[in-house]
Amino acid sequence: MFNLSDNVRKVNLINRRLFIVTAAKVIVFLGLSSRLYSLQVKDRNKYLTLSDKNRIRESKLPPIRGEFKDFFGKTIAGNNEVYQLHIIPEQVEDFRHVSLRLKSILNMSERQFQKLLKKKNEVKPWDTIVVSDNLSWEQFSRVNNYLYELTGVKSVLSITRIYPHKENFTHVLGYVSQANEKDLIENEHIKEKFVPGLRVGKTGLEKAFEKELLGVNDIQRFEVNAYGKKVNQIELQKGSKGKDIRLTLDTEIQKYCSELLKERAGSICVMDIYTGEIIAMQSSPSFDPNLFLFGINEDDWQLIRNNPLKPLVNKTISGKYSPGSTIKPIVALSALENGIVNPQFTIKCEGKVEMYGQTYHCWKDKGHGFVSLKNAMKQSCDIYFYEIARRLGVDRLSETAKKFGLGERVFDNLFQNEKKGLVPNTQWKKNALGGGWLLGETMITGIGQGYIQTTPIQLCLMTAQIANGGYKIYPKITVEENNNYFDKFTPLFKNQKNIKIIQDSIYSSTNEVMGTSYSSRINNLKYRFAGKTGTAQVKRITEEERELDLKTSEIPYEQRDHALYVAYGPTKNPRYALSIIIEHGGSGGTTAAPIAKKLFKVIIDRHKLREEAKHNKFLDI
Structure with missing residues (x-):
């Protein structure tokens, strides 16, 4: 037989538990409300900016290098059109399959093929991979015949350096080659203009006048979806060609x-x-x-390198x-x-x-x-x-x-x-x-x-x-x-x-x-x-x-x-x-x-x- 005091204790216990649960709900509610206020009101501008950054992306295109002219205005280091092949991994459903198709079409060596696969693992899905930056006309024509079945692959007409007089100006002009880590560390100007495949001066006047020659990148801004895929180009900001430099040489x-x-x-x-x-x-x-x-x-x-006359x-x-x-x-x-x-x-x-x-x-x-x-x-x-x-x-x-x-x-x-x-x-x-x-x-x-x-x-x-x-x-x-x-x-x-x-x-x-x-x-x-x-x-x-x-x-x-x-x-x-x-x-x-x-x-x-x-x-x- 239960007495009254037992009933009172049970009621008090239940009331205490209800109070604790209710208090916890109130605290959680107040915490959520405070956080929602912080996100939607207090930090609204911050997260709006971050949202735009996630939605809008920007990419730089290689700048066009200035040319060297001789005393009479003849080009002695100019620019030439080249055919390139690019892949954008995020647009490719089966990267290995596409890579194998390109290996067959371009007669790539096993070493080149493995290098391509390695590149894929080193870049972000939306970054462009340069498969080849100097396709022959035959290769360019052949790959264009198969582009309809190669989703995410595109052929590109680009600009690169050319030395029309070959060895005649080498020791004066020097030469350009792809920028490496040392170039980026030593030259802030190169670091600022860097894009994959950028070529910079390594020796001679090409290196001495790097800042003047390099030019300004074209900048492409585009909108991406939640997966980082491009859905719309918003703006293309045109850059400018580097300065042409005229030399006293004949x-x-x-x-x-x-x-x-x-x-x-x-x-x-x-x-x-x-x-x-x-x-x-x-x-x-x-x-x-x-x-x-x-x-x-x-x-x-x-x-x-091994020529005893030291070229x-x-x-x-x-x-x-x-x-x-x-x-x-x-x-x-x-x-x-x-x-x-x-x-x-x-x-x-x-x-x-x-x-x-x-x-x-x-x-x-x-x-x-x-x-x-x-x-x-x-x-x-x-x-x-x-x-x-x-x-x-x-x-x-x-x-x-x-x-x-x-x-x-x-x-x-x-x-x-x-x-x-x-x-x-x-x-x-x-x-x-x-x-x-x-x-x-x-x-x-x-x-x-x-x-x-x-x-x-x-x-x-x-x-x-x-x-x-x-x-x-x-x-x-x-x-x-x-x-x-x-x-x-x-x-x-x-x-x-x-x-x-x-x-x-x-x-x-x-x-x-x-x-x-x-x-x-x-x-x-x-x-x-x-x-x-x-x-x-x-x-x-x-x-x-x-x-x-x-x-x-x-x-x-x-x-x-x-x-x-x-x-x-x-x-x-x-x-x-x-x-x-x-x-x-x-x-x-x-x-x-x-x-x-x-x-x-x-x-x-x-x-x-x-x-x-x-x-x-x-x-x-």
């Missing part, structure tokens, strides 16, 4: 330089001695930059060579400027000279007899220049050489791979090698051997500044730069008469009997030029080898001397300077000077065209 002269250097390792530079404009700048051997556009194959890469090296700005006797005009000028000798200073050359137990040889075994400055320059007498270098000292020689452009980058930081070379002095040796400077080192520096290292472009600049009367010029390779003539307020001399003495001496070397390049002279005043030969040893000659007196053809290739030549012309009214180096070419007089003879005729014949082009309003030069 394509015809550049191509001719390439022909003259065919099957040789070396360099040719041609420069306007007043404006500093680079007319030609060729390094040999070269390679076809078009090979890198879509990824170079292994065979082509190994052929280029990957831009010898014009990166090759460091002993200048040999081409340095003698600077040695003589420095001696004149510092009052060490005068033009009548004479010594007797007997073929060799002894100094502190060391023998220093002249290139002519029996010697040149009594020679003054002019005759010593004309015949390139080593004994004469040993003596004036000894009297001058390396520090004063170094100062003059640097004034005329040796030992410093000619283009500042325009080319990443340009080398400074080396013009030594006593302080340099102490800092770099921890030793004192020796007199014998001064003497061999006086004939362009020893520690001194120059680049071909530096030798061209040196010659140009001697030719223009001794004034500083600033070499340029783009016509957008300041084209003012040389700075008349920056003379490189103390007494201009000394420059005239050097010019006369160089003239005699080419145009007077017994001159080292007399056989390459041109009698016609229109084409006549003045130049200095150089022969740079690549190894020390032993007494045994000196006695054998071997011909160049009898010496192993890698042990042969480098052949050099610097010149300017026409001599009546000088306008152009050049430098030529043929690696392991032997004598500068027999190998390099004859090239200059051929080249000056072309350079001077094209001078009138160049002057006319400067005033041609259609070329905007």
Whole structure:
């Protein structure tokens, strides 16, 4: 029998439980209401924006790259139409089946097929996969015949880089290839414009002017459904092509330089001695930059990489060579400027000279007899220049050489791979090698051997500044730069008469009997030029080898001397300077000077065209 107190306790228990349940419902309701208020009222704008972002997508298309033009407005690095094949995974029902069909249609290798499958796993469903960025016309036609059954596959007409002159401008322009992770890290501009398959400059001017060339992307905005599939294009924002850059180079002269250097390792530079404009700048051997556009194959890469003549090296700005006797005009000028000798200073050359137990040889075994400055320059007498270098000292020689452009980058930081070379002095040796400077080192520096290292472009600049009367010029390779003539307020001399003495001496070397390049002279005043030969040893000659007196053809290739030549012309009214180096070419007089003879005729014949082009309003030069 239940009593009253038991009933009361049960009622109270039930009431408490009902209260707890009711309270919990109220708390949950209030929480839901608060959250709904937050979502719909307080954070309305935030989630509206997020909703739009989920609904509207944006994609960038590759920007159109600016072109390089030569001085006359001819395209030397342009753009070309290419056929591409794309897949959008979200539109493909069976990706593997479609991939197998494409493998059959395009005759893809197993490696290419597996690469395609791998790409699919690396991208988002709505991202585009580039199956091929350079279809042949045959492949493009074949795949278009099957597009009706290949859902999600589309053929695309796109734009890519093209180098119409192939290897002729490679070391100046460089080349483009697909942007990699390093490019994105190092260049914010590339990172901003990046799209899959974007090609950017890897070397040369393509890399130097990347920002100007790259252009602005087209931007496509479109609406997607809940699955991310495109349902409607909302907007297409047109970008802009990159800036076209006009260079000072003359394509015809550049191509001719390439022909003259065919099957040789070396360099040719041609420069306007007043404006500093680079007319030609060729390094040999070269390679076809078009090979890198879509990824170079292994065979082509190994052929280029393993070529013993080193086609990957831009010898014009990166090759460091002993200048040999081409340095003698600077040695003589420095001696004149510092009052060490005068033009009548004479010594007797007997073929060799002894100094502190060391023998220093002249290139002519029996010697040149009594020679003054002019005759010593004309015949390139080593004994004469040993003596004036000894009297001058390396520090004063170094100062003059640097004034005329040796030992410093000619283009500042325009080319990443340009080398400074080396013009030594006593302080340099102490800092770099921890030793004192020796007199014998001064003497061999006086004939362009020893520690001194120059680049071909530096030798061209040196010659140009001697030719223009001794004034500083600033070499340029783009016509957008300041084209003012040389700075008349920056003379490189103390007494201009000394420059005239050097010019006369160089003239005699080419145009007077017994001159080292007399056989390459041109009698016609229109084409006549003045130049200095150089022969740079690549190894020390032993007494045994000196006695054998071997011909160049009898010496192993890698042990042969480098052949050099610097010149300017026409001599009546000088306008152009050049430098030529043929690696392991032997004598500068027999190998390099004859090239200059051929080249000056072309350079001077094209001078009138160049002057006319400067005033041609259609070329905007």
